[in-house]
Amino acid sequence: MSENARLKFFCDDDRCIACDGCSVACAEAHELPAGINxxxxxxxxxxxxxxxxxxxxxxxxxxxxxxxxxxxxxxxxIREDGIVLHDKDACIGCAYCLYACPFGxxxxxxxxxxxxxxxxxxxxxxxxxxxxxxSHEERxxxxxxxxxxxxxxxxxxxxxxxxxxxxxxxxxSKVYRERVLSVGRGVKTQPYGWGxxxxxKI
Amino acid sequence: xxxKQIILAIITLSTLAFGANADSAIWGKDLITSILGYDQKxxxxxxxxxxxxxxxxxxPLFLGIILGVPAVFFLxxxxxxxxxxxxxxxxxxxxxxxxxxxxxxxxxxxxxxIPTGLVMMFGSTFGGGEFVRTCKEIHAISTLLxxxxxxxxxxxxxxxxxxxxDDIKWLMIVGGYLNxxxxxxxxxxxxxxxxxxxxxxTLGGFVMIGTGAAMFFQDFRxxxxxxxxxxxxxxLRGSAIVHNVLGAAVVILFLVHIxxxxxxxxxxxxxxxxxxxxxEEVEVLHSSxxxxxxxxxxx
Numbered sequence: 157m158s159e160n161a162r163l164k165f166f167c168d169d170d171r172c173i174a175c176d177g178c179s180v181a182c183a184e185a186h187e188l189p190a191g192i193n194x195x196x197x198x199x200x201x202x203x204x205x206x207x208x209x210x211x212x213x214x215x216x217x218x219x220x221x222x223x224x225x226x227x228x229x230x231x232x233x234i235r236e237d238g239i240v241l242h243d244k245d246a247c248i249g250c251a252y253c254l255y256a257c258p259f260g261x262x263x264x265x266x267x268x269x270x271x272x273x274x275x276x277x278x279x280x281x282x283x284x285x286x287x288x289x290x291s292h293e294e295r296x297x298x299x300x301x302x303x304x305x306x307x308x309x310x311x312x313x314x315x316x317x318x319x320x321x322x323x324x325x326x327x328x329s330k331v332y333r334e335r336v337l338s339v340g341r342g343v344k345t346q347p348y349g350w351g352x353x354x355x356x357k358i
Numbered sequence: 359x360x361x362k363q364i365i366l367a368i369i370t371l372s373t374l375a376f377g378a379n380a381d382s383a384i385w386g387k388d389l390i391t392s393i394l395g396y397d398q399k400x401x402x403x404x405x406x407x408x409x410x411x412x413x414x415x416x417x418p419l420f421l422g423i424i425l426g427v428p429a430v431f432f433l434x435x436x437x438x439x440x441x442x443x444x445x446x447x448x449x450x451x452x453x454x455x456x457x458x459x460x461x462x463x464x465x466x467x468x469x470x471x472i473p474t475g476l477v478m479m480f481g482s483t484f485g486g487g488e489f490v491r492t493c494k495e496i497h498a499i500s501t502l503l504x505x506x507x508x509x510x511x512x513x514x515x516x517x518x519x520x521x522x523x524d525d526i527k528w529l530m531i532v533g534g535y536l537n538x539x540x541x542x543x544x545x546x547x548x549x550x551x552x553x554x555x556x557x558x559x560t561l562g563g564f565v566m567i568g569t570g571a572a573m574f575f576q577d578f579r580x581x582x583x584x585x586x587x588x589x590x591x592x593x594l595r596g597s598a599i600v601h602n603v604l605g606a607a608v609v610i611l612f613l614v615h616i617x618x619x620x621x622x623x624x625x626x627x628x629x630x631x632x633x634x635x636x637x638e639e640v641e642v643l644h645s646s647x648x649x650x651x652x653x654x655x656x657x
Contacts, residue, residue, distance in 0.1 A: 198390050213393070222405075225413035228478055229486030246486030248494050250478065251576060255595045256409045258396035260389050264576070271575060272495060 161324040162219075162238045163281060165312070167212045168332060170339075171319035174199055174210035178311035178320055182214075182279070185310040186299025192263045194279040195311050212311065212320050214279035215240060215261040223253035223262065238325075239281045244297045249273040281322065282309035383579045383590035392591050402588075404595035416602050420479050423609050431617045438538060442624045443642070449634035450657060452547075457514060461630055464507035464559070470500035472612055475605060498574050505567060512560040518547045519557065524646050525550035534643075535622065542645035549644065551618070555611045562604050569597035569604075 174197050182188070182195045195214035201207035217240045224232035224240065231246035232253075242253075253276060254262040265274040284301030287294035294301060302309060312322040321328045384392075395401040453461070474493040481490045524544040533551055534543040543549065548556065572594060583593050619627045623643070629635040637657070641648045651657050 193385065196385070196389075198393075200390060200394075222409040222413075226409055227482075228412075229481035229484075229490055231486055243486075248478070248481060248486060248491040250494060251573065251594070252412060252598065254384070255591065255598055256405065256412070258405060259393055260385055260591065263385075266577075270499075272498075273576065 162326075163217065163323060164238070164325040164328055165214065165216060165281070166321045166328045166332065168319045168321065168335065169200075169209040169211050170335075171317040172197070172210045172212060173317055173319070175316060178212045178315055181310045181314045185282075185302075188277070188299070189265060192265060192277050194261075194263065194277065212315075213259055213261075214311070215257075215281075216259055217279075217281060222256035222258070226252045226256040228252060233286070235283070239283050239303075241280055241283060241285055241298075242276065242278070243286045244275040244277075247275040249275055251276070282307070382577050384577055384594075388589050388591070392589050395589075402592050402596075404592045404599070408595040408599055411599060411602070416606075417479065419606055420476065420609070423606055423613075424476065427610055427613045428617075431613070431621070434535070435621060438536065440622050440624050441535075441538070441540075441643075443636045443638040445625065445636055447637040448657065450637055450640050450651070451633055452629055452635045452640075453633045455633065456510075458630055458633060460507050460510045460514065463503055464511055467500050467504035467507060468612060471497055471504060472609060474500075476609070479602075498570070501567060501570060504563065508560055508563045508567075511556075515548070515556060519553050521553070522546055522646075525553060540638075540642045542641065542648075543643050544646060545644045546650075547644060547647045551614070555615055558604075558607055558611055562608060566601060566604055566608065569601040572597040573601065 176197050179193060179195045179197060183193070186194070188194060195212060197210055197212050199208060199210045201209070217238055219238065221232065221234060221240045223242075224234060227242075228250060229246050229248055231243045232240060233242070234240050249264060249272070251262070251264060251273060254260065254264070261278050263277045265277065266272075280298050280301075282300055282302035284290070284294045284304065285298035287297065289304045290301050300310070307313065309322050312320045321331060397403055397406045474497040477484055477490055477493040478497065484490050524546055527544040528550040531543070533545075533549060534541060576594065577590070579590065580593070583590065588596075619630070623639065625636070626639070640651075
């Protein structure tokens with residue numbers, strides 16, 4: 157990871173097989189309550205032959221994060237490496253971040269009386285929150301802080317086809333470029349990819 | 359038969375795997391179209407406009423209102439001063455007990471809703487957290503008080519609130535508030551200012567209730583939206599924009615209403631407590647109404 161690393165998610169739609177493993181892993185790792193889906197797999201052009209593809213989406217950790225811009229209590233903060241995090245203690249559950257988000261990433265537990273919305277929950281890129289790193293409070297509110305332990309976010313680390321990539325954007329684009337260039341050219345710099353596994357020409 | 363059951367089982371299991379909110383109006387199947395359509399040419403661009411307005415314009419707008427409007431009134435109070443009417447003449451019975459009770463409930467609702475709404479708008483100044491969250495809940499719950507008062511209020515004053523020639527004349531002289539002369543001001547039972555406030559509070563109030571409820575309940579489906587092809591998330595974005603813009607208008611007229619009843623017309627607030635207005639006040643500020651009462655020998 158370089159000094160000015162800008163961490164990003166990228167989902168390679170040539171590889172994603174919509175197994176939902178990432179979202180299940182995320183929900184399990186962070187012990188998310190039912191109805192909270194930090195990550196989910198969506199299928200585009202469903203049912204249209206040749207155009208159908210799947211993608212795993214969650215918070216995209218935008219550089220110009222619109223959620224951060226609209227939050228009335230300014231509970232968002234963007235880390236130097238680009239991870240967009242928020243403070244659940246400050247959050248009032250107004251859902252403005254959800255209105256601003258293009259990806260529908262913010263989630264709201266409806267656990268209060270009369271359907272009052274609780275504090276927002278979203279993907280943290282497994283980097284916890286403002287609480288003390290790896291403290292009990294942090295784990296309760298934001299789930300695991302794998303980043304602090306030097307681990308890859310759980311969704312990407314268990315992706316069976318390595319479709320979901322996470323890390324320094326420069327590195328990711330390098331990996332993806334290699335994948336694109338190697339397709340159909342007999343240069344196998346990638347391990348066991350989609351083409352080999354399923355025998356189709358991509 | 360067996361294959362049918364297997365297929366059914368697969369379909370049921372796959373919906374489970376898709377997440378618990380597969381039937382959600384926001385995170386369900388509409389999510390994909392919402393993502394793909396965000397700020398695209400054929401979209402309503404509401405995500406973009408909401409982000410722009412909320413991040414840049416709403417806060418200064420509300421700050422301008424809550425500082426500017428009282429400042430203007432303060433100047434008015436210093437330069438022109440309040441209207442003082444004789445309390446020695448007869449009193450005219452204007453507001454029935456029913457009127458006053460309905461008005462009192464609405465007043466409590468407004469006193470709860472407006473400051474809590476402003477606290478949310480300036481949430482970062484209050485540091486967020488428990489205090490602002492509580493204000494948010496009060497903002498939502500006190501809407502019930504507003505609902506039970508705004509419906510009878512709409513009907514009980516409806517027939518006095520339609521536009522009249524007097525209202526145009528009233529607007530031309532700004533209700534006679536720019537000088538201290540006690541010239542008769544053209545107005546019926548309610549003047550143009552009160553009528554504006556009535557229509558904003560009732561019709562605007564219904565819109566505020568609707569948009570507020572939409573944001574409160576968030577994940578639901580309205581057939582009418584589906585019919586017009588408006589996605590739930592766009593409806594929420596639109597609701598937030600409308601709620602804030604209309605809210606600004608409500609705050610302005612609420613401040614005007616308070617200033618008029620408490621400061622600008624000395625003792626005017628008592629009419630909403632006792633039901634009686636001073637005869638001179640009616641004669642000057644509601645001259646058409648006064649003439650009508652005279653003609654009908656009611657005073």
